[in-house]
Every structure is written in structure tokens, then in C-alpha cells.
Amino acid sequence: MDITIKIDIEKAIADTLAPEKLAPILDKHVTEAITSAISNATGYNSDFRKALSEQLKEAMPHGLGLDDVAKFQHILNQAMQSAVSGSNLSLVQTALSQAVMEALPTLPASVTMTELLAMARDDFCKEDGEAFYAYLEESEIGGGGGFLYLDSDATPGKALFGREKTRSEAKYSAQNAIHFNKDGDVYALKLDGVKIKPASLPTVISRFDTVLMSMYVGRTRLIADLDDDEIRSLSREQYND
Incomplete structure (x- = not known):
């Protein structure tokens, strides 16, 4: 068939x-x-x-x-x-x-400016109520965010022509600078006088340094819970009653 x-x-x-x-x-x-x-x-x-x-x-x-x-x-x-x-x-x-x-070990998902300034005071070894430099400049574009400058010296940089720098002028001499957007993401960082870049290898030795680097690599966001007047108050001499 x-x-x-x-x-x-x-x-x-x-x-x-x-x-x-x-x-x-x-x-x-x-x-x-x-x-x-x-x-x-x-x-x-x-x-x-x-x-x-x-x-x-x-x-x-x-x-x-x-x-x-x-x-x-x-x-x-x-x-x-x-x-x-x-x-x-x-x-x-x-x-x-x-x-x-x-x-990896856990790092905080966010940190407030209040907490960060407390870390800075401890890292700068400010005892007996000593002051340090802290200045917040709010961004005029992007609907939020800004620039937070920190330094262990209360008046960073040299005086200008025989007069002391204003707080806004001193920002250029600050050893630490944090640039953050409205969501609290840090997109640029200066740590101990060094601008952090993908090719740089910073020395991270303290909790304060660690949190700054953690914000830079995207593990921690910065919560802006203070204005500049409050920033200035927290960075002044602190005395216990």
C-alpha cells in the first residue's frame, strides 16, 4: 500500500x-x-x-x-x-x-542634617562647646536641594584684605561640601579637601566620612530637616546648662 x-x-x-x-x-x-x-x-x-x-x-x-x-x-x-x-x-x-x-553590612538608607551635624561635631573633636563651620545654601534651580558646607575651623580660609570672610565667602575654603538634589540624593562630594570622582580612592576612617561616602555612592539619602539659621545654631558653641 x-x-x-x-x-x-x-x-x-x-x-x-x-x-x-x-x-x-x-x-x-x-x-x-x-x-x-x-x-x-x-x-x-x-x-x-x-x-x-x-x-x-x-x-x-x-x-x-x-x-x-x-x-x-x-x-x-x-x-x-x-x-x-x-x-x-x-x-x-x-x-x-x-x-x-x-x-554588605547595612548602612542607613537616609540621614538627617541634624544627625549629620552631630556626627560632624564628634568627628571634628569639638569639645567644651567649640564652634565649627556649617553653611547651607539652598539651590535656586531644580525645585529643591542645595549645598551643605562643613569644616572643623569655624572660619575656614584666610581673611580677605584684613577682614574676616563672611559665612558665604568661607564656603569655598570648606574641607567638606555636599551637593544634593530635592530627593536627597548626593551627586557631588568634597571630602577632606578632595573632590571625589569615580577614579579617586578616598581615605574613609570615621563614621562621619563613611556616611558622606555612603551618600555619594547612592546608599544613603540626605534629609533636609533644617534651614541655614538652624544649621548655624547647631554649629555654634554648645554649652550644657
Whole structure:
């Protein structure tokens, strides 16, 4: 008995190539390709891991303590920027950062200016009611945010032509400067006189330094709960009744 099977080849091919049939296949293989690429780029024998390991050995030869977390995040952000490129850069960096943040010790998600000034007073070792410099300049654009300047010297910088600098003039000499937007995200930072950049390696040794760096790398937001008059009051001499 003869069996004859007629197949419409063109229709079969057209049906197979239909978008609704190809989409799941493409999704699966694209996901596998991205997963493999990330694994290769950051895996055990990757250049990324080796480079990061060397940087951490130099930065933290004695291990990772709580006050080193922000520095670690700073180094990691720089390493990820170099290791991952292309159209998926932002997506991959976000995923990697989230994975790292979940594994690291906890830092505060936000800190108020009141809390930050208390940390600054302690970090500046201001005893017996000594004053330090603190100046808040609200941003005139963007609907909020501003610039907070801090220094252990109550009048940072030299006098101008025989007269003492005003508080607004002294801001340019302040050792610490925090630039933040209306949401409390810090987008620029000067720490101990050094403008922090992705390629710089700051020395983070105190809780105050750590919180500043944590704000810079996006782990901590600054809550503006004070105006400049209140900032000035908290930075003046403090005496116990």
C-alpha cells in the first residue's frame, strides 16, 4: 500500500517563523546569552574579579569593616563601569549593585542634617562647646536641594584684605561640601579637601566620612530637616546648662 503525504513547505516555514512562535525562543536564548556574558565577565577567573581583588587588597589589607563599606562600594562602582559596557550597561550595573548591597553590612538608607551635624561635631573633636563651620545654601534651580558646607575651623580660609570672610565667602575654603538634589540624593562630594570622582580612592576612617561616602555612592539619602539659621545654631558653641 502506498502512502502519500503532501506537505506545504512554504506554509510550514511561514508558520514556524511567525513572531509569536519565535519570541519565546529568542527570549530564552537572549537571556542565556546575557547570563553567560555576565558570568564570563565577573566569574571566578575573570579579569574583573582579579582587578577588583587587587584593588581591595591595596585599599583594605586588614579586611572589610563597617566603615569600609562605602569605600568598597566606590571601588566596585568604578570596576563595574570598566567591566561592563554597551547598551545594557545601566541594567547590568543595577543588577550587580543590588546583589552586592544585599551582601554588605547595612548602612542607613537616609540621614538627617541634624544627625549629620552631630556626627560632624564628634568627628571634628569639638569639645567644651567649640564652634565649627556649617553653611547651607539652598539651590535656586531644580525645585529643591542645595549645598551643605562643613569644616572643623569655624572660619575656614584666610581673611580677605584684613577682614574676616563672611559665612558665604568661607564656603569655598570648606574641607567638606555636599551637593544634593530635592530627593536627597548626593551627586557631588568634597571630602577632606578632595573632590571625589569615580577614579579617586578616598581615605574613609570615621563614621562621619563613611556616611558622606555612603551618600555619594547612592546608599544613603540626605534629609533636609533644617534651614541655614538652624544649621548655624547647631554649629555654634554648645554649652550644657
